[in-house]
Amino acid sequence: MxxxxxxxxxxxxxxxxxxxxxxxxxxxxxxxxxxxxxxxxxxxxxxxxxxxxxxxxxxxxxxxxxxxxxxxxxxxxxxxxxxxxxxxxxxxxxxxFRTGIIFAGEGGEVTFSATGKTIDADGATPLLDIGEEGGVLMPSGCRMG
Missing domain, CATH: 3.40.50.80 (Nucleotide-binding domain of ferredoxin-NADP reductase (FNR) module)
Structure with missing residues (x-):
């Protein structure tokens, strides 16, 4: 202490x-x-x-x-x-801020509930990046500094 x-x-x-x-x-x-x-x-x-x-x-x-x-x-x-x-x-x-990736999953489709938009994800890219790249506005403090 x-x-x-x-x-x-x-x-x-x-x-x-x-x-x-x-x-x-x-x-x-x-x-x-x-x-x-x-x-x-x-x-x-x-x-x-x-x-x-x-x-x-x-x-x-x-x-x-x-x-x-x-x-x-x-x-x-x-x-x-x-x-x-x-x-x-x-x-x-x-x-x-984030843990290390030990292994990437297979990926698949991700549906963002607020917009209903479905995007193919590779399993290694963070969901925040997937959403932003797909034009989904996602509240986050991750890009603030």
Missing amino acids: LRDTELDDVVMVHCAPQPQDVIFRNELHSLVADKKLRLTEVHTDTDGKLDIARLRELLPDWAERETWACGPAGLLDAAEEHWTEQGVQERLHTER
Whole structure:
């Protein structure tokens, strides 16, 4: 369990395409103003994707910190590999948006109940992608940053 004294040096590296895409940006900047958070924003439209090797530049003591990472599979795979190579894998805690695909099913027809639209699916493509490619509007937070 974390105590308040353990939260006096919190650093967040947040990636989003543009500044306006940073979720809870106003709240995060308020925490920065109150000196409760150090924030580094990486804007992928101009800075490119976060290269894990840049961590030493962004946060020189990264290997000494407990780290919580959440994001796309490629970023998390790179982080796990980097922390393992540095011998500090026990300090990295990840949350994945989707599980890895162990094997693809045969596929078949998918019918979207709200629209009644039926689309052939290959068994390996996520349903959100199948629906979007077929013109079905699907409420989702998956593309928000």
